[in-house]
Amino acid sequence: MGRAPCCDKASVKRGPWSPEEDEQLRSYVQSHGIGGNWIALPQKAGLNRCGKSCRLRWLNYLRPDIKHGGYTEQEDHIICSLYNSIGSRWSIIASKLPGRTDNDVKNYWNTKLKKKAMGAVQPRAAASAPSQCTSSAMAPVLSPASSSVTSSSGDACFAAAATTTTTMYPPPTTPPQQQFIRFDAPPAAAAAASPTDLAPVPPPATVTADGDGGWASDALSLDDVFLGELTAGEPLFPYAELFSGFTGAAPDSKATLELSACYFPNMAEMWAASDHAYAKPQGLCNTLT
DNA sequence: AATCCTTCCAACCGCACGACG
DNA sequence: TCGTCGTGCGGTTGGAAGGAT
Incomplete structure (x- = not known):
């Protein structure tokens, strides 16, 4: 009945x-x-x-304060990142965009951003990609994503593809020289002042990778295997390139990136808790979900 | 100028969930 | 515990508008 x-x-x-x-x-x-x-x-x-x-x-x-159209590049960025992390949970995505409704965001994605994202992904998928960035790894981005993201590389591949185009994120002007990546907590004040008004950020550890690809003295605690992929041996993914692409800064040999990725169960929380002026962490959390 | 095609978006539909009796 | 109800959500549709031929 x-x-x-x-x-x-x-x-x-x-x-x-x-x-x-x-x-x-x-x-x-x-x-x-x-x-x-x-x-x-x-x-x-x-x-x-x-x-x-x-x-x-x-x-x-x-409803008052509704915005229609006129999406900014930052909003595009947020939508793409969250979609890639949590899938088509439009109400959650819209909640991170003041004045936007789930329906509006959904329409915007379906009519514009999806094509934009596909255009960004295709060239990388066709090229000889790094080992993790196969076309199948990108699939979650292009097809309706499940609400629970289990791919360990989908975010990264999506972001990597994005850096190869000029439509979404500008490509780096020079190749990365050396990866010297520092994992750091966002400043508490910055997290508290986040415009998205988010849940408190758990205190992450400080992890430093030395120039040889090994880990420095600070103890690692989480699923550090994935973090280790950043620098260990043959780079699986050009993170320095990626983040310099986001920030617009040249990836110099002492590039320091602030990441708050490792303690959040998904990209939405991670993004929400970060208010960095530097690199917005991309594609580092899904292994924890 | 007419027709066809594509894009865009408001609105609808049906399902899932929580509250309540 | 079960059924009903109201709400929220995501997927889909239909038509208007604009562009291409």
């Missing part, structure tokens, strides 16, 4: 909202609030609409 429909579809108006209906709904919500019951709201507001339709119209269009 299925559920009863939320309203009688035959008797309520459907389709595009008229300006009069918009004004009716807006004025009602502004003076009475939604009252915790969207189903009952249309009747109270004198609207011949389904409650769900009213809710959607309010949330996606009439």
Whole structure:
């Protein structure tokens, strides 16, 4: 036995909202609030609409502070990163973008960003990629991602591909010379001042890789195997190139990158907790999920 | 000018989940 | 514990608008 429909579809108006209906709904919500019951709201507001339709119209269009269009490069970046990390959980992604709705972000992704991302990925997939950056590894980016990301390299490959184009992230002007990567905690103040107003950041360890690809004295604790891939032996992935691409800084021999990746179960939390002016960590967390 | 094609986005649909009785 | 209800969410659709032929 299925559920009863939320309203009688035959008797309520459907389709595009008229300006009069918009004004009716807006004025009602502004003076009475939604009252915790969207189903009952249309009747109270004198609207011949389904409650769900009213809710959607309010949330996606009439609500104050809604922004439409005009996505910034930073917003593109956030959407791509979060999509790659958590998949099509648009409500979560939209929550990181003030003024954006899940529907808006979803539409934006489906109509523009997805193509942009695919354009960024194709050249790298066709080329002889580093061992982890196979086309199959990129697949999670291009197909609807599951809510639980299990790929250990999808983020990295996606980001790597992005650096090969000029559409999303500018490519580095010079190849990396040496990888000297310092893993550091974001400053507590910076984390606290994060515009996304996030959960407190657990105190990460400081891990330093020496120039020979080995690890310095600080003890490693987490799944450091993955971190070790950054510098051990043949580089599996050009992180210095990647991050210089993000920051726009030339990857010099003493490039220091601040990463807060290692303690977050997924990219969303990691991103949210970081407010670095330097490298926004990409593709380092999925092994922990 | 007419037709076809593509893009964009508002709106709909159905499912899942939590609250509640 | 179970059923119902309201809400939230993600996928999909349909039509308007603009571009290409």
